[in-house]
Amino acid sequence: MSRIHVLTIAAALATFTAPAHAGKTLDGIKSRGQLACGVSTGVIGFSAADSQGQWRGLDVDVCRAIAAAVLGDANKVRWVPLSSQQRFTALQSGEVDILSRNTTWSLTRDAALGLHFTAVTYYDGQGFLVSKKTRVTSAKQLKGAEICVQSGTTTEKNLSDYFRTQGIKVKPVVFDKFEASIKAFFSGRCQAYTTDASALAFIRAKEAPNPDDYVVLPEIISKEPLGPAVRRGDDEWFAIVKWTINALIEAEELGITQGKVDALKGSPDPSVQRFLGVGEDLGKSLGLDREWAARAVKAVGNYGEIFNRNVGADSPLKLPRGLNAQWNKGGILYSLPLR
C-alpha cells in the first residue's frame, strides 16, 4: 500500500505544481540524457533484472530500441520498476516517459487514464494452469473451484466475465504480490491459477516444483494485446514511440537483422534503403536523424530476434510465435508502412 500512497500523492502534487508540458517529452529526455522507462517488478521474458542486475525482456528491448533511436545509445535508460497499481500513476505524473510493462490495451485505459497506447508488441490471452491431480482438462470443469490470481490486472474481470457466461461460480483468491499468489497456488491453496498465457508458460516451467505435474488448460478466455503507452498531450513523442515499434516489426519483414544492418546499407531494395536512411530521410518527420531506425535495430535486433531471445525458441519460455508471427507468416503482426 505504502508505495501506492506515495505515488498517488506524488501524482496529485505533480499535477498541482507542474504545468502541462506538451511536446516537451523528447526535449526532457535529451537534456537528461536518459529515457525513463517504466517496467514490471519482474516478469521473466518481458521485463526482469537478471543475476547481474541487467534488465532483460521484450518490454525492456522496446525501451532500449527507443533510447537507441532518440539518444543514440541503448544503454541510456533509467529503469523504473512499477507494481501494477503504480504503473498508470507513474506515467500520468511524468515519473516515466514510457510505460513498457506488459500492459493490456483496452478502451477504458486508452480513453480515461490520460494515456495513449502506441502499438501492440505482444498478443496475449488469459488462460489457466491446474494441477494434473485435479483431473481437470477444461476450464468448464472448474465449478466451485478456488482460483489464485494476482491483483491489479485485467485478469479478475475476465475471470468473472468468463464464468458468468458459463454459468459457473468460482472463488477468486486475490493476492497483492506475484510471489505470494504463486506460492499459494503451488502449496495447493487453489485448484487453478489464472493469468496471461505467456506468463503461465513461464510459471509452469520455472516455478513449479515439478512442471510435469501441471498443465495449461486449452481455453484462452480473453484478448490481451500488450503494448507500451505514453502520456497524452505530446503527439511528437507518441509518434516516435509508435514508429520505432513499427520499425522493429518492419525490420523483420524486410529481413534486416541486428548483424546485417551495416551490410544492408548497400542494398538495392528501396524499402531497405529508406529504412536505413540511405535514400529518403524518414527521421526528419519524427524530429530525429536519418539513422534512427537503423540504430534501433542495431541495438536490439528486429522484432523476430527480440521475440526469440526473450520469450521464443532461444529463451527458457519457448513460446510459439502464434499470433505474434508476421501477417504473411500466419500471424497478425502487421507493421504500418515506413515511407
Place this chain on the structure above:
Amino acid sequence: MRASSRVVQALILAVVVGLCVLLAVTTAGHLEQRGIRSGFDFLLEPAGFTLGESMLPVDAADSTLLAFVAGLLNTLRAALPGAALALGIGILAGFGRLADNPLVRGLASAYVNAFRNIPLLLQLLAWYFILTDLLPAADAAMHLAPGIFLSKSGLSVPWWGETGFEIPEPGGFGIDGGARLTPEYLTMLIGLALYSAAYIAETLRAAVLALPPGQRLAALALGMSPRRAFIDVLLPQAWRAALPPVTSQLLNLFKNASLAVAIGYPDLVSVAGTSLNQTGRAIECLVIVIAVYLLLSLVAAAISHRLEQRTLQGRPA
C-alpha cells in the same frame, strides 16, 4: 486578548481550508487537462469482479459501491473478533508475566518478546504459509469432529447455507456445504490477535507495576490472599491506567487489518486496489479508503473516550 486569539485561530483555519480547496480544485483541473477522467461516478457502475468471500451476496453485476461495502465488512469481520481475541490473550499473557510461577512467567515473556519484535507482515505471511503448506489438500481434509473439516481450503463447520442448515461433507474440489473459514481469514484472525495481544500484555503489566507497592502490601496486611489482593485491589486500579493505551492498541489492530491484501484476504484495501486497476481512479479509490479508516477510527476513539470518562468518574476521590 481572547477575542484576538480567536481571530488568529479563525484566520489559520480559513487558510488551511482555503489551501485544501485550492489543492482539490487545481488537481481536478489538471486531471481534466491531461485527459484523466475523475469523479466518484464509477461507484454506481457494475464492479465487474467478485470477492472470494463475502458476507454480502455480491456479484460482478453489482455496483462497485457494494463491492466496497463487502470489502469493509470483510475488514470488520476480521478486526472485531480479532480485537476480542487480542484482549483475552493479552490479559492472560499480561498476568502470566506477573505470575509467581517461573514457567508461566517465562512462557509469557517469550511470547510477548517474540511477537512484539517481528514485523506483523512477516507474521501474517508465516501463518499463511503454515496454514496452506502444512495442512492436507482439500480432497484429503482432516475430519476433526463430525461435520468439521480442516484443510488447505480452510475450516468447514456446520452452518446455515443455501439449503438451510448444512453439515459439510466431501465433494467437488474439497468440502461442500456449511460455512467455511478460509486460510486467509484464519490467518488474519490469528495474526492480528497474537500481535496486538503481545502489546496489550505489556501495557497491563506496566500498569500493574506502576501502582504504588503500598497498595499490595496494605491488601496483604488486611489478610487478603495474594490472588484476592491482585483481583480486588491491584487490577481495578491498573485497569484505569491501562484503558487508554489498550484501546489505542485495538485501534492499531483495526488499521493493521489493511495488510490483508498481502495474503489474499479480500478486505477494503484489496477491493480498492482492484477497483483502482479496473477504473484507473487512483486518487478516488485512495480517498475512499482513507476516509473510511479515518471515520471508523474516530468513532472508535470517541467510544473509548466515553468509556474512559465513565471509568474515571467511578474513581474514589
